[in-house]
Amino acid sequence: MITDTFDVIDKRFTRYAMGNVHREVLHTGMRWAEGPAYFPAGKFLLWSDIPNDRIMRFDETDNSVSVFQSPCGNHNGHTVDPEGRLVSCEHRNRRVSRIEIDGSLTVLASHFDGKRLNSPNDVVVKSDGSIWFTDPTYGIDGDYEGDKADSEIGGSHVYRIDPQSGAVSAVATDFVKPNGLAFSPDESLLYIADTGATHVEDGPRHIRVFDVSDSGTLANGRLFATSTAGLFDGFRLDVDGNIWTSAGDGVHCYTPDGDLIGKILTGEVVANVEFGGIKRNRLYICATTSLQAVYLNTRAARRP
Numbered sequence: 001m002i003t004d005t006f007d008v009i010d011k012r013f014t015r016y017a018m019g020n021v022h023r024e025v026l027h028t029g030m031r032w033a034e035g036p037a038y039f040p041a042g043k044f045l046l047w048s049d050i051p052n053d054r055i056m057r058f059d060e061t062d063n064s065v066s067v068f069q070s071p072c073g074n075h076n077g078h079t080v081d082p083e084g085r086l087v088s089c090e091h092r093n094r095r096v097s098r099i100e101i102d103g104s105l106t107v108l109a110s111h112f113d114g115k116r117l118n119s120p121n122d123v124v125v126k127s128d129g130s131i132w133f134t135d136p137t138y139g140i141d142g143d144y145e146g147d148k149a150d151s152e153i154g155g156s157h158v159y160r161i162d163p164q165s166g167a168v169s170a171v172a173t174d175f176v177k178p179n180g181l182a183f184s185p186d187e188s189l190l191y192i193a194d195t196g197a198t199h200v201e202d203g204p205r206h207i208r209v210f211d212v213s214d215s216g217t218l219a220n221g222r223l224f225a226t227s228t229a230g231l232f233d234g235f236r237l238d239v240d241g242n243i244w245t246s247a248g249d250g251v252h253c254y255t256p257d258g259d260l261i262g263k264i265l266t267g268e269v270v271a272n273v274e275f276g277g278i279k280r281n282r283l284y285i286c287a288t289t290s291l292q293a294v295y296l297n298t299r300a301a302r303r304p
């Protein structure tokens, strides 16, 4: 069944997709929208417009849109940490940073093993304070989304920043282009997308899932799902553990078992999503030139 907003592939999707809900286009005019991050206390969403070198802000209270920061360093992925601070992946500055409560900026990671990072892409913070991010080369491949440069590291890895020492360790080094990442509701699993098909013919266009140890290592990496339309970029999980992921024709919804049960049709390639709203039941969608939103009959995953 297809409505103007939802494509129901499996009847399990009908509990989430309400028939009287319609996709809203909240703003247009971006060149590549990415990195949505919702601030519950402020009732606003920030997101990146990477080629335009700006962070945008959508205010839920009056539907107004403004520029939050420009220039910004071609930010890509964002997240809000448990203390309510913005954590950013900066393409052009090739680092992960955080805006503190007093407005000052802290650089969390800029190098690994003495070499500059490529261009951090997406980031998530675990409840223990550890910060996990991916570092493909999209921000140094050309001048469109950053500054063209060679990779000093020579690979595209996944990293963890230790919450006590601040040390940066590589937790996965067998990706072609690691991209979006998110924990399962109980944080026992970490899902990581690989968009290597952008650089390697017939390369990865999938999400892998790993077991997460208490000491902060990953094990037992296995294929979770392969995209049926375009690439998986960023994604979020709901309370039931479903994965709401970006794809080439919209947002795809996968059960924890890896079944594609439905889609949100957006009309544009989607880069990332974020649950917002007071009840965290409104899915914000960064779709190339537009910011869109859809109410769902589910909520963002509660994390420990």
Ligand code: MG
Binding pocket: 077, 121, 122, 179, 180, 233, 234
């Ligand atoms: Mg990404």
